[in-house]
Amino acid sequence: MITTSGLTKVYQSRGREVTALDGVDLHVREGEVYGVIGQSGAGKSSLIRCINLLERPTSGTVTVAGQDLTSLAGRGRRAGQELREARSRIGMVFQHFNLLASRTVQANIELPLEILGVSGRDRSRKALELLGLVGLADKARAYPGQLSGGQKQRVGIARALAGDPKVLLSDEATSALDPETTRSILQLLRDLNQQLGLTVLLITHEMDVVKTICDSAALMQKGRVVESGTVGELLATPGSELAHELFPVGGTASGPECTVVDVTFHGDAAGRPVISQLSRTYNIDISILGAAMDTVGGKQIGRMRIELPGRFEENVVPIGFLREQGLQAEVVADVPAVPVQTPAPLTKEVAK
Amino acid sequence: MTWSEMQPLLTQGTIDTLYMVLWSTVVTVLVGLPLGVLLVLTDKGGLLQNTPVNKVIGVIVNIGRSLPFIILLIALIPFTTWVVGTFIGPTAMIVPLSVGAIPFFARLVETAVREVDHGLVEAVQSMGGSIPTIVRKVLLPQALPSVVSGVTTTVIVLIGYSAMAGAVGGEGLGSKAVTYGFQRFDNQFMLITVAVLIVIVTAVQLIGDLAVRLLARRGRTAS
Numbered sequence: 001m002i003t004t005s006g007l008t009k010v011y012q013s014r015g016r017e018v019t020a021l022d023g024v025d026l027h028v029r030e031g032e033v034y035g036v037i038g039q040s041g042a043g044k045s046s047l048i049r050c051i052n053l054l055e056r057p058t059s060g061t062v063t064v065a066g067q068d069l070t071s072l073a074g075r076g077r078r079a080g081q082e083l084r085e086a087r088s089r090i091g092m093v094f095q096h097f098n099l100l101a102s103r104t105v106q107a108n109i110e111l112p113l114e115i116l117g118v119s120g121r122d123r124s125r126k127a128l129e130l131l132g133l134v135g136l137a138d139k140a141r142a143y144p145g146q147l148s149g150g151q152k153q154r155v156g157i158a159r160a161l162a163g164d165p166k167v168l169l170s171d172e173a174t175s176a177l178d179p180e181t182t183r184s185i186l187q188l189l190r191d192l193n194q195q196l197g198l199t200v201l202l203i204t205h206e207m208d209v210v211k212t213i214c215d216s217a218a219l220m221q222k223g224r225v226v227e228s229g230t231v232g233e234l235l236a237t238p239g240s241e242l243a244h245e246l247f248p249v250g251g252t253a254s255g256p257e258c259t260v261v262d263v264t265f266h267g268d269a270a271g272r273p274v275i276s277q278l279s280r281t282y283n284i285d286i287s288i289l290g291a292a293m294d295t296v297g298g299k300q301i302g303r304m305r306i307e308l309p310g311r312f313e314e315n316v317v318p319i320g321f322l323r324e325q326g327l328q329a330e331v332v333a334d335v336p337a338v339p340v341q342t343p344a345p346l347t348k349e350v351a352k
Numbered sequence: 353m354t355w356s357e358m359q360p361l362l363t364q365g366t367i368d369t370l371y372m373v374l375w376s377t378v379v380t381v382l383v384g385l386p387l388g389v390l391l392v393l394t395d396k397g398g399l400l401q402n403t404p405v406n407k408v409i410g411v412i413v414n415i416g417r418s419l420p421f422i423i424l425l426i427a428l429i430p431f432t433t434w435v436v437g438t439f440i441g442p443t444a445m446i447v448p449l450s451v452g453a454i455p456f457f458a459r460l461v462e463t464a465v466r467e468v469d470h471g472l473v474e475a476v477q478s479m480g481g482s483i484p485t486i487v488r489k490v491l492l493p494q495a496l497p498s499v500v501s502g503v504t505t506t507v508i509v510l511i512g513y514s515a516m517a518g519a520v521g522g523e524g525l526g527s528k529a530v531t532y533g534f535q536r537f538d539n540q541f542m543l544i545t546v547a548v549l550i551v552i553v554t555a556v557q558l559i560g561d562l563a564v565r566l567l568a569r570r571g572r573t574a575s
Contacts, residue, residue, distance in 0.1 A: 052478055054474055054477055078399070078400070079477070079482075084480040084481070084482060086480075087478055087479065087480040088480030090478070091478075092475070092478040094471060094474070094475060096471055098469070098471040098472050098474065098475035099475075100472060100489075100490065100493065100494065101494070102493045102494060102496070102567075103493075111476070111479065111489060112480070115476070115479050115480055115481045115485055115489075116480070159475075159479075162479075163479065163480075169478075
């Protein structure tokens with residue numbers, strides 16, 4: 001639905017060049033919620049603004065719903081008719097809502113319809129319908145200044161949906177909201193995604209947002225996409241930074257002679273009582289050092305750090321059992337019988 | 353001078369002053385508003401970034417603002433005569449008054465428009481809005497309270513200018529104050545003229561403030 005290839009954006013500032021995007025390839029499938037996460041300055045904002053060409057990419061292409069937007073842009077800074085039409089089919093919500101304070105809630109939602117040239121009666125019908133959809137049917141005549149942050153963002157979302165877009169871009173839509181409001185806004189985005197088949201591309205710096213609603217995610221660092229894929233794929237990638245951030249597991253071996261294993265659950269395996277099966281089958285005691293489980297996109301998913309008694313050699317079979325069950329098992333530590341406490345003889349040996 | 357002698361002079365003076373100020377305000381707003389908006393749009397990073405145009409407008413505006421009004425008044429006599437047919441009388445004065453106030457008002461509009469949150473512009477761009485749409489639906493409505501307060505300031509400046517215009521063949525309270533109060537040493541008449549001007553200025557300021565408050569209140573408190 002959204003594809004960028006080799007997207008690069010270089011800003012000129014006082015003769016110096018700052019590369020905000022450095023060859024970003026992104027692919028967002030139709031009907032999914034795609035989260036781009038990264039710290040501030042990673043290039044997320046530039047990325048989302050390049051998708052609807054609010055920022056002109058220095059090079060690379062952006063394709064939304066099969067239409068190459070970069071070819072519509074033209075040479076000048078002004079957006080031509082075709083690009084403006086394409087933009088009207090892409091909704092966008094903003095961190096600071098960007099509602100017009102001098103217009104009522106209803107008039108704010110009607111604004112994109114005015115731009116599209118929809119007649120007065122159709123505008124107000126559509127606006128009221130959208131207000132109902134976002135749960136603010138009673139606020140049509142209020143001014144944005146009278147609303148709470150969460151309500152303002154609902155208006156922002158309703159406004160973004162006015163042109164019946166297939167794609168919604170969300171620029172840190174929940175970053176200015178408190179945790180509870182954040183959850184309700186994310187839930188709303190999820191519902192819209194499912195009810196309307198809306199493809200959502202969101203950028204955020206909060207891992208929780210990705211965890212709560214995203215089907216797929218990408219991690220951005222210094223203008224590059226470092227990792228990307230569906231949440232399941234990311235979890236299945238050994239050493240994935242995103243998976244680790246999404247499901248952080250901690251804990252170190254509790255004693256000598258044991259093996260520490262990170263187990264990743266996703267797909268069907270997550271529903272089965274694998275750990276107790278393992279314990280019963282091999283008659284071993286398993287202690288759980290740390291775990292992070294969650295429901296992502298309606299599926300149980302998570303990681304767990306467990307400790308098995310004995311060295312790795314003794315646990316080859318149980319670990320094999322876990323893998324047979326369709327789980328990912330990664331050996332983190334293999335603790336010997338007597339932990340080496342004096343490194344001095346060791347170095348001598350090495351020296352020999 | 354007795355009151356019955358003064359009264360028709362004051363009435364005629366007030367009418368002339370209001371006539372000059374009203375019409376020159378209309379012209380100033382009609383020309384200054386687009387000019388101020390254009391200053392923002394053509395500025396660096398603006399929606400219609402165009403450095404040559406921006407520089408030219410900027411220089412003209414600055415020249416207009418730095419000339420003392422009395423000099424402008426005299427320098428414009430040929431232009432005024434060309435436009436109105438004469439350079440004497442209240443109608444003729446509308447020309448120099450407008451020319452003097454346009455640069456001033458354009459700068460006030462520029463400041464007001466520049467303060468509009470860029471996020472709003474971005475939002476309308478993301479909806480597919482064109483530049484005229486952005487100006488009409490975002491920049492002007494959002495800047496309206498500041499622009500109205502700029503109009504108030506401009507009207508008051510114009511009242512001051514119009515008194516000066518009185519010295520160079522215009523009519524109005526300024527001219528009356530000069531002719532009767534100053535040249536005939538009638539201090540009482542002078543004071544009354546000044547008092548009338550103070551009343552007019554105060555009234556304009558009050559009306560302007562009220563309008564700004566009404567406009568700014570939209571969207572803030574309960575309606």
